[in-house]
Each structure stands twice: as structure tokens, then as C-alpha cells.
Amino acid sequence: MLLDDTDRHALRRQGRFLFAAFKQPHRVLSTCRINGGFREDLTHIANHQSCEAVAHIARHASVFRLGPDAYHDFACAEADLPPATTALMTTAANMQCAVVARAAHAELAVHVAATAGVLGNATRAGDPAGWHERPDGSERVRQVAAKPPPVEAGSGTIVTLVFINRPCTPACLVKAVAVITEGKSTALLDLRLPSLQSSGLATGTGTDQLAIAAPLARAGEWERHWASSHNTLGELLGRATHDAVTRCLLLQNGLCPELRRTICGALSRHGCDEATLRACAATELDAGLAQLFADNLPALLHDPQSAAAAYGLAESVDLARAGVLHLEVAREAILNQAALLAATVAVKPERFAEFREVLRGRRDAEPGVLAALAVVRGFARKWN
Structure with a gap:
């Protein structure tokens, strides 16, 4: 299913996968463990449902046995994506609940494709953490007194794929990430969603991920330097992210302003x-x-x-x-x-x-x- 098509990328949903194929070289910044960070050689960025949200023990065990590198290859093969040039994110959210939001000003356009769920592991920035990373994996540092999620918790991850239609410097993309994160957090704060780790309001989940892409500058093109909330690019990023995440929370978790009025x-x-x-x-x-x-x-x-x-x-x-x-x-x-x-x-x-x-x-x-x-x-x- 083709969800979004421009002269720079094509975004498709295929079963449990949501992926964008670039039609020209892009600068990409992502949180992916495999092919993440800053890259200029990627052909695809993708999101996929790796398991069910609740009690999918057999699937968790099989993914754990494979390890991150082998699972990346396995998942890419399932969607016929090239593993060496794909940044792939994982979630328990349903790809049928994915939302594409768009915002534009003059020649500038931003497209945000998001999946979102918060009922499983919503957190507030600064909440007590339960894990500490070591060279051989993570170890538990404290037993966090988390509030129990609803019986049918749904997913607990917000994933955003963000596309800017004009070239941006690396520093501009870093700033864009900050604004995108703020847009995600304001969507949760507008709904007054609770953290499951404290009595505070949630600002995200413990497993949120994102990828942001902008085309590489061609001869004669200039690169944008600014993505703050004082700038139109920052406004578009914040608005589109807020709209996409808000709509996803309704589709995935049944959350909307009217139902929070209790x-x-x-x-x-x-x-x-x-x-x-x-x-x-x-x-x-x-x-x-x-x-x-x-x-x-x-x-x-x-x-x-x-x-x-x-x-x-x-x-x-x-x-x-x-x-x-x-x-x-x-x-x-x-x-x-x-x-x-x-x-x-x-x-x-x-x-x-x-x-x-x-x-x-x-x-x-x-x-x-x-x-x-x-x-x-x-x-x-x-x-x-």
C-alpha cells in the first residue's frame, strides 16, 4: 500500500512493515542500533511490528536468541529490504495504525509517518531507571515501582519517520530531533497522560525511536541551518509530529481528549x-x-x-x-x-x-x- 509519494521518497505499508525508499541520496539521522547515527548511504528507512504488545513470550525469546545483527538481517529479508543500507526500527504497534501528517510553508514541506502507543511503558524524562548498560548487556540497577499498565496495555513505543524536502546541515538535523521530541512530548502532555514510573505526566516512552531524512544538496543547492521553534522548519516539524502522534494514540490506544475527561x-x-x-x-x-x-x-x-x-x-x-x-x-x-x-x-x-x-x-x-x-x-x- 503506497501511503506517501514524492519526488524524493515513496512510503509504503506492507504487512507488519512501514518503509520508505529514497529516490535520491539523503542525509539520515536515526536512533537505530544497526545503520544508525548519521548516514548518507542509506536507501531505506523502516519501522515494523516485531511482536505483539502483551505476553508474546515465544516471539521475544526467538528475537533474543538471534541477537540484534542477525535479527536485523532476518527482518529485512522478510520485507525484501537491503540490510546493509536500511535503518530499521522496531515496535509492538500495529502498522495499520500508522499515520502520515504533513505541514508546509512556501517551498518547505515536512512529512511525518508515525506509530505510537503509550499504555505499556510511558515515562517522564528523569524518572528512575531500572537498567544500566554494560559491555555484555544491561543489568538491573533497581526494581522500579512501576504502576501496572492496563490489562490490554497495547504498545509502548513512539516511532517517527520524518522527511524534510530540502537539504539540511548535520547540525540542523540534530536541532530538528530536539523539536520533533518536543512535538511528541506535547502530544502526550496535551492529553495529560501519566507516566507508569512516577506520579508525573509522561513525556514519552522508554523505547521511543526516530529517523529523520533530508535530501543531500545537489550542485547549486543550499543547506538549511536552522530548525528551532523560532523558524518555519521547526514549526512544521513540531506541528506535524504533534498531529501524527495524537492521531496514532487514538488509533492504537483509543486515547483522545474527550476520553481523558474523567x-x-x-x-x-x-x-x-x-x-x-x-x-x-x-x-x-x-x-x-x-x-x-x-x-x-x-x-x-x-x-x-x-x-x-x-x-x-x-x-x-x-x-x-x-x-x-x-x-x-x-x-x-x-x-x-x-x-x-x-x-x-x-x-x-x-x-x-x-x-x-x-x-x-x-x-x-x-x-x-x-x-x-x-x-x-x-x-x-x-x-x-
């Missing part, structure tokens, strides 16, 4: 998930009301005003942990947001002060516990 979407990374809410209701409410709460929890979680209040609470927690809200006011600010959440769930904003007084005795609790209590207490007051 109380748990805002607060699960701080410890307020459905299990916590049900447990809190069982403790704080009588049996009949607790059952009513549990039966109506899905509708409650998706209430737009309650979700808005929950995101306000989550932002206060984030600002406190970042030090923007200093310690002397952080607890009070979080308490105020929790009271607002309770009043919003109750659909009785005039009772804000009452809820603040109810929650004040628990203000030293962990934010997720305080948030769950606010939701449960708000629900109880909704009907009396």
Missing part, C-alpha cells in the same frame, strides 16, 4: 483510581449508599464539571511537588481544590465551605486519598 484520568497517577474510590465508599458510606455509588461510578467519573475540578486538584499537586507552590501554602491549596471537587460532585457549589471543613481534618492525607474522600463525600451530599 476524574480518574486526572487523578489516577496521584492514587485516586476506581479501586481507591470503591474502597473509600465502602469505608465512608453505609452499605446501600456505597452500592449506589459503585453502580453509578462510570457516569460520575465522566461528569465534565467534576473532571474539570479533578484536573484542578491534580495541577495543584503537581505545582506543589515542583516547588511552584511553596510548602506553607501547598496543603491549603490542595485542600481548597479537594473541597471544590466535593462540591462539584454534589452539584452544590454553595457548600464549598462545608466540604472544606469536612476535609480539613484529613488534609495531611496523600492527595489521592484526599481526592477519593472528596468524591465520596460529595456523592453522599448530592442526595441530602
Whole structure:
């Protein structure tokens, strides 16, 4: 299936493979272990699904036995790609969910072909790492207390193939990588996606990869030097990457702004998930009301005003942990947001002060516990 065709490259999807064949020499910068780094002799860059996202043990074992070099040759042979001149990236994402986004200004054009999934190993830059590379492989340095992914986690890798239609210097491509990474991260931040390694918001996954290509300058052509966000090239790269990754997350993981509009979407990374809410209701409410709460929890979680209040609470927690809200006011600010959440769930904003007084005795609790209590207490007051 031909997905993108220009006078410089042709991008095709073939089974589990997505690959671009260059029609003229390109300068390529990629993260590939084989044929990666800066290259000017590549004929193809490719992405492929190397395994299923969850519990594909037999496939993992076979890939591990082959080793990176032999597997590269094996995979290239499967797609009839020349192994010596192909930069090949791997993912568990479905190539049928690949998206091509385009952006242009005057004579300049950028095409981004992406696959993306974040539910398996989303991380935030600076999260604790679990592995340290050694000459003979990687060793575990700590047992990271990762939050469990959803049962049907989907893939956990963002792969971007980026094509610029005009020659660029090596330094320009390095800067382009930074802008592409920012575009990917803003797509995740716009959806407020949680890291699975910390309580922070995700900026990517632990296995993200990319390749960026620009044609080599011919006689009389000049090379672009700038790809910052102050420059049109940087704008196009950031915009196309953001659009491609956002669309991929919908296709691969079913993630979109509307479905992130929930109380748990805002607060699960701080410890307020459905299990916590049900447990809190069982403790704080009588049996009949607790059952009513549990039966109506899905509708409650998706209430737009309650979700808005929950995101306000989550932002206060984030600002406190970042030090923007200093310690002397952080607890009070979080308490105020929790009271607002309770009043919003109750659909009785005039009772804000009452809820603040109810929650004040628990203000030293962990934010997720305080948030769950606010939701449960708000629900109880909704009907009396």
C-alpha cells in the first residue's frame, strides 16, 4: 500500500512493515542500533511490528536468541529490504495504525509517518531507571515501582519517520530531533497522560525511536541551518509530529481528549483510581449508599464539571511537588481544590465551605486519598 509519494521518497505499508525508499541520496539521522547515527548511504528507512504488545513470550525469546545483527538481517529479508543500507526500527504497534501528517510553508514541506502507543511503558524524562548498560548487556540497577499498565496495555513505543524536502546541515538535523521530541512530548502532555514510573505526566516512552531524512544538496543547492521553534522548519516539524502522534494514540490506544475527561484520568497517577474510590465508599458510606455509588461510578467519573475540578486538584499537586507552590501554602491549596471537587460532585457549589471543613481534618492525607474522600463525600451530599 503506497501511503506517501514524492519526488524524493515513496512510503509504503506492507504487512507488519512501514518503509520508505529514497529516490535520491539523503542525509539520515536515526536512533537505530544497526545503520544508525548519521548516514548518507542509506536507501531505506523502516519501522515494523516485531511482536505483539502483551505476553508474546515465544516471539521475544526467538528475537533474543538471534541477537540484534542477525535479527536485523532476518527482518529485512522478510520485507525484501537491503540490510546493509536500511535503518530499521522496531515496535509492538500495529502498522495499520500508522499515520502520515504533513505541514508546509512556501517551498518547505515536512512529512511525518508515525506509530505510537503509550499504555505499556510511558515515562517522564528523569524518572528512575531500572537498567544500566554494560559491555555484555544491561543489568538491573533497581526494581522500579512501576504502576501496572492496563490489562490490554497495547504498545509502548513512539516511532517517527520524518522527511524534510530540502537539504539540511548535520547540525540542523540534530536541532530538528530536539523539536520533533518536543512535538511528541506535547502530544502526550496535551492529553495529560501519566507516566507508569512516577506520579508525573509522561513525556514519552522508554523505547521511543526516530529517523529523520533530508535530501543531500545537489550542485547549486543550499543547506538549511536552522530548525528551532523560532523558524518555519521547526514549526512544521513540531506541528506535524504533534498531529501524527495524537492521531496514532487514538488509533492504537483509543486515547483522545474527550476520553481523558474523567476524574480518574486526572487523578489516577496521584492514587485516586476506581479501586481507591470503591474502597473509600465502602469505608465512608453505609452499605446501600456505597452500592449506589459503585453502580453509578462510570457516569460520575465522566461528569465534565467534576473532571474539570479533578484536573484542578491534580495541577495543584503537581505545582506543589515542583516547588511552584511553596510548602506553607501547598496543603491549603490542595485542600481548597479537594473541597471544590466535593462540591462539584454534589452539584452544590454553595457548600464549598462545608466540604472544606469536612476535609480539613484529613488534609495531611496523600492527595489521592484526599481526592477519593472528596468524591465520596460529595456523592453522599448530592442526595441530602
